[in-house]
Amino acid sequence: MPSKAGNISGPLPEIATETARLLRLLTAPLLVVGPHGTIVGVNANLREMFGADADYFVGRQLLDLAVGERDKISRTLALFAASGDWLIGALALRRPDGAVIDFPCKGVLVQRPAGDLPALTAIQLDQRLQFHALTRKIDELNAEMRRRLRAEE
DSSP states (O other): EOOOOOSEEEEEOOOEEHHHHHHHHSSEEEEEEGGGGGGGEEEEEHHHHHHHOOHTTTTTTHHHHHOOOHHHHHHHHHHHTSSSOOOOEEEEOOTSSOOOEEEEEHHHHHHETTTOOOOOOOOOEHHHHHHHHHHHHHHHHHHHHHHOOOOOO
C-alpha cells in the first residue's frame, strides 16, 4: 500500500510503505531523485545544510544543481539508479547563495517502478568532509584572533 515519506519534503510521488520506512531511517542529508533525474524530495538535514527550503530542490533536475561534467554526473546517477546496493560517488552542488559544496555521496535505487509507482533513487550526502573543513576554518580564525590579541598586548 503506497504512503508518503514522513520527513521528506516535497510533492513526492506515491511510494511504497517499505520505501518510506527506509527514507525515514536515513538521517544524513538526502535527495530523492525520480525518473529522468528530477529531484522529487529532500530531507530536513539537506535543507538546513543548504539554507534552502524544499522549493529550491524539488522539481529541478539534479543536473541543474550539480556542478561538473554533465556526462559524469549523468553516469553516476544512472549507476545509482541501477543498483540494489549503495554505491559510492561524488557530487558538487550549488547552494542558493552560489557557493559550491563538494560531497562524497552514496546512492541506491530505493524503489523499482511497479504499476503507478515510479523508480526512485536515494542519494545520501556525506557531510564529514564539510565538518572537517569547517573545523579547520574555525581553528584558523581562533589562531588569527590569538595573534591579534598578542599584537595588541
